[in-house]
Amino acid sequence: MHRYRQRRDRLARALITAGGIGVLMAVLAIGVFLAVEVIPLFFPSDDLPSETAPRLTLSMLWQPQPYGDNLEYRWLPYRLEESGTPYVSLVPLAWGTLEAAAWALVLAVPLALGAAIHSSLYMSRHLRTRIKPTLELMEAMPSVVLGFIAGLVLGPWVELHLAMALMTVLLLPLGVLCLAGARRCLPGGWRLALSLRWASLWLIPWLLLLVWLAHWLAPLFEDWWFGGDLRLWIETWLGWDVEARNALILGLAMGFAVMPGIYALAEDALVDVPRGLSDGAQAMGATRWQTLTRVVLPVAWPGIFSAMMIGAGRAVGETMIVLMASGNTALMSANPLDGLRSLASSIAIELPEAGPGGTHYRLLLLAALALFLFTFLVNTLAELVRTRLRRRFRIVRSDP
Numbered sequence: 319m320h321r322y323r324q325r326r327d328r329l330a331r332a333l334i335t336a337g338g339i340g341v342l343m344a345v346l347a348i349g350v351f352l353a354v355e356v357i358p359l360f361f362p363s364d365d366l367p368s369e370t371a372p373r374l375t376l377s378m379l380w381q382p383q384p385y386g387d388n389l390e391y392r393w394l395p396y397r398l399e400e401s402g403t404p405y406v407s408l409v410p411l412a413w414g415t416l417e418a419a420a421w422a423l424v425l426a427v428p429l430a431l432g433a434a435i436h437s438s439l440y441m442s443r444h445l446r447t448r449i450k451p452t453l454e455l456m457e458a459m460p461s462v463v464l465g466f467i468a469g470l471v472l473g474p475w476v477e478l479h480l481a482m483a484l485m486t487v488l489l490l491p492l493g494v495l496c497l498a499g500a501r502r503c504l505p506g507g508w509r510l511a512l513s514l515r516w517a518s519l520w521l522i523p524w525l526l527l528l529v530w531l532a533h534w535l536a537p538l539f540e541d542w543w544f545g546g547d548l549r550l551w552i553e554t555w556l557g558w559d560v561e562a563r564n565a566l567i568l569g570l571a572m573g574f575a576v577m578p579g580i581y582a583l584a585e586d587a588l589v590d591v592p593r594g595l596s597d598g599a600q601a602m603g604a605t606r607w608q609t610l611t612r613v614v615l616p617v618a619w620p621g622i623f624s625a626m627m628i629g630a631g632r633a634v635g636e637t638m639i640v641l642m643a644s645g646n647t648a649l650m651s652a653n654p655l656d657g658l659r660s661l662a663s664s665i666a667i668e669l670p671e672a673g674p675g676g677t678h679y680r681l682l683l684l685a686a687l688a689l690f691l692f693t694f695l696v697n698t699l700a701e702l703v704r705t706r707l708r709r710r711f712r713i714v715r716s717d718p
Contacts, residue, residue, distance in 0.1 A: 345694070352687040359680040379408050379684075393648040393659070395668065395678045406681055408688070410648040414658035415689075418640055419633035421569025421654070422576055426633075427626055429573075430580035434622075438588040439596075439610060442515040449518065450585065457578035465642030468571035473562040473643060480548045480560070481540035485532040493528040494521070558653045563645040565654045571639050580629040587621025588614060620703045627700040631693045637662040661685040 360376075382389035383405060391413075392405035433453065437446050476483045501512055512520055544551040552558050591614050599609040615622070637660075645657025646667065665682050672679040 349687075349690060349694075352683055352690060355683045356680055356687055359677065359684060378404060378406060381407070382409075383407065391650050393664070395672075395681060404677075408661075408681075408685060410650050411659055411661045411664050411685060412688070413650055414640075414644070414648065415634055415660040415662070417565055417658055418568050418572060418636075418644065418660055419630055421565050422572035422633040422636075423626070423630060425569055425573030426577040426580055426629060430577045430625075430629075431584055431622065434581050434585035434588055435610065436514075436517065438585050439606075439614070440514045441518065445516065445518065453578055454582050455578075456574075457582070459575070461575055461636060461638040462642070464571045464575055465639040468567050468639065468643035469563055470642075472570070473564070473567045476567060477549075477560065477562040479536070480552075481544070482533055482536035484548065485536045485539050486529060489528050489532045489535075490525065493524065493531075497521075497524055552655070558655050560655045561645055561657050563643050564656055565644070565658055568640060568643045568658070571643050572633050572636055575636065575639060576629040576632045579632060580625045583625035583628060584618075584622045587618040587625065590621070591617045620706050624700040624703040627696050627703070631696040631700075634696075635662055635689060635693055636660075637666050641666055661689050 382391050385392055385405065391407040391409040393407060393410050394405040437450055441449070501509060504512070540546060540548050549560050552560055595613050595617060596609050599613045600606070604612070640658075640660045640663040644659065644663065646659050646663060647657035648659040648664075649656060651658075665686055668678065669682050672682055
């Protein structure tokens with residue numbers, strides 16, 4: 319019986335090791351395949367005419383080129399088929415990728431970290447056991463559904479109700495801060511009734527009231543500050559074009575997609591902080607806020623940083639939401655109300671039309687290689703930080 323268990327353990331260990339090595343070899347094979355396919359882009363075969371395989375340089379990919387009377391970054395791969403000047407700068411695509419990820423993280427990181435802090439330190443255990451699995455299940459929502467809602471429902475609605483959308487964005491955080499300040503001024507009995515352990519429940523009516531108030535104040539706000547037409551004011555005074563599918567709408571949808579993953583990892587990092595550290599800080603007279611900012615967050619920071627890096631990797635590689643909610647315009651613009659185009663969406667749109675082995679095909683593989691390297695580096699950095707977190711916990715728990 320003992321020998322049977324040993325053989326079973328050895329077999330399981332061998333299978334796990336083989337699986338890990340297989341995954342590493344598959345990742346390495348993907349990188350090697352992309353690199354091998356991209357190399358002929360810069361060293362075309364001498365057997366092919368220059369019109370079929372034009373020689374590209376790094377300056378064409380990452381530096382501005384003459385376009386009319388100006389130097390601009392342009393992504394116009396169809397010019398390759400017309401034997402014209404190849405405008406194939408990857409900078410607009412890289413800019414769109416990073417801009418979309420940045421707007422997604424601007425929304426997702428504060429909300430996910432706030433939810434993680436509240437559920438791990440303040441929320442009642444009974445409520446936490448029900449809300450946390452629900453939030454984690456949100457990550458299973460298909461991205462194509464979020465892209466459909468953002469591109470075909472939310473975007474056109476915001477374009478028609480810019481003032482209400484702006485008023486809602488302004489009122490929600492201000493209203494929550496005002497409620498927090500008012501709660502501190504209430505008598506002890508009222509504060510006990512509005513316990514932070516159940517804040518996720520009694521905040522919902524307040525948030526709905528703020529949304530209704532934003533709907534009521536939006537026409538007055540638009541008439542008073544913007545002469546009755548916020549869109550015209552933006553186009554006239556700021557010089558921004560207002561598109562239905564823009565970076566803000568895209569950031570909202572992508573932020574909703576990456577938020578559950580950041581929340582789950584950050585919440586686990588906060589829960590794994592040794593309880594004795596926070597109890598000891600409060601026993602020495604620290605408030606709950608001081609314990610959070612000076613004890614819990616510094617210890618959990620590597621895990622929180624890892625969560626944000628994994629969320630950034632997910633946002634950079636997202637395809638369907640960008641494809642449906644961005645407008646797919648390869649622009650170098652800082653206007654958040656304008657469209658954009660990412661590396662992933664360009665690959666999804668153009669790869670079916672690119673001839674295998676052609677210049678356009680290899681350019682798309684170069685974009686895929688750039689995405690591969692970025693996500694690989696981000697995930698590697700996240701894993702290194704997670705290892706540092708484990709070592710820190712090990713040192714803390716081993717101290718007498």
